[in-house]
Amino acid sequence: MSAEKATALVLRTTDWSESSRIATLWTREFGKVRALAKGGRRIKSNFENALDLLTLCRIVFLRKSSDSLDLLTEAQVIQRFPRLRTELAALYAAYYVAELLAEGTRDYDPHPLLFDEALDTLRTIGGADQPEAQATGLRVARFEMVLLRELGYSPVLDHCAGCGGSVVETELAFSAAANGILCRRCRSGQRDSRPLAPSSWRMLQELAAPGDSWRRPWDLEARAEVRQLLGQYLTYLLGRRPRLLSYLGS
Numbered sequence: 001m002s003a004e005k006a007t008a009l010v011l012r013t014t015d016w017s018e019s020s021r022i023a024t025l026w027t028r029e030f031g032k033v034r035a036l037a038k039g040g041r042r043i044k045s046n047f048e049n050a051l052d053l054l055t056l057c058r059i060v061f062l063r064k065s066s067d068s069l070d071l072l073t074e075a076q077v078i079q080r081f082p083r084l085r086t087e088l089a090a091l092y093a094a095y096y097v098a099e100l101l102a103e104g105t106r107d108y109d110p111h112p113l114l115f116d117e118a119l120d121t122l123r124t125i126g127g128a129d130q131p132e133a134q135a136t137g138l139r140v141a142r143f144e145m146v147l148l149r150e151l152g153y154s155p156v157l158d159h160c161a162g163c164g165g166s167v168v169e170t171e172l173a174f175s176a177a178a179n180g181i182l183c184r185r186c187r188s189g190q191r192d193s194r195p196l197a198p199s200s201w202r203m204l205q206e207l208a209a210p211g212d213s214w215r216r217p218w219d220l221e222a223r224a225e226v227r228q229l230l231g232q233y234l235t236y237l238l239g240r241r242p243r244l245l246s247y248l249g250s
C-alpha cells in the first residue's frame with residue numbers, strides 16, 4: 001500500500017454505507033481511480049464537499065495492491081465551475097463529459113492530454129464567464145474527438161476507410177462500423193453508412209487537427225450533423241447510447 005497524490009476531477013460518487021462514499025475520479029497522473037471515502041457522507045468530513053460532482057481537487061489516496069478499493073484520505077477543492085449550478089445546458093454537457101470519461105476509460109490508464117482537454121472543456125462551459133453562442137457544443141465536440149484519438153479510435157477522415165482510396169467531397173458517407181468515411185463504392189456495402197455533407201467533413205477534420213483551427217463559427221447544418229455523427233460513433237464504440245447524449249445541444 002502506497003500513498004499517492006494526484007489532481008482529480010470528480011466523475012461520480014456512490015453511497016457505500018451510512019457514512020461513506022465511493023468516488024470515481026479522473027486523475028491526471030493515474031487515469032481513472034475508484035476510491036472509498038470513509039466519512040465522505042458526513043457534513044463535516046475530511047473532504048469538505050470536495051467530492052461534489054465535477055469539482056477539480058487535489059487528492060491523496062492509499063493505493064491498494066489487491067482487488068480491494070483504494071482509500072481516499074484527503075481531498076481539497078482547487079476549482080469549482082459555477083455555471084454548472086445555474087445553467088442546465090452547461091450542466092448536461094459537463095455530465096456528458098464525465099460519463100464518457102467514466103465509461104470510456106479503464107482504471108489506471110493515464111491520459112494527461114485527455115485530462116487537460118476535459119479540464120479546459122469544463123472551464124469553457126462552466127466558468128464564470130458566459131461562453132459565446134455555440135461555444136459549448138463546439139467545445140464538447142472537440143473533447144469527443146480528443147477522447148477518440150487518445151483511446152485509439154480516431155475516425156479515418158482523409159481517405160476511404162474501406163478501400164484506402166481517395167474520396168470525392170460530394171459523394172461522402174460515414175460509417176461507425178468502418179471507423180470513418182467511405183467512398184461511393186464502399187458505402188453501398190456498409191449498412192450503417194450515412195451521407196456526409198462536405199461542410200461536416202471539413203468540420204470533423206478541423207476538430208481532429210492539432211491547433212485551434214476548429215474554433216470558428218460553423219453553420220448550423222454542419223454542427224447538427226457532426227453532433228449526430230459523433231454520438232452515433234461513440235454509441236457504437238461504447239456498445240450503448242450515452243445517457244446524456246439526448247440532452248446535448250449542437
Ligand SMILES: [Zn+2]
Nearest residue numbers: 160163183186
Ligand atoms: Zn472505398
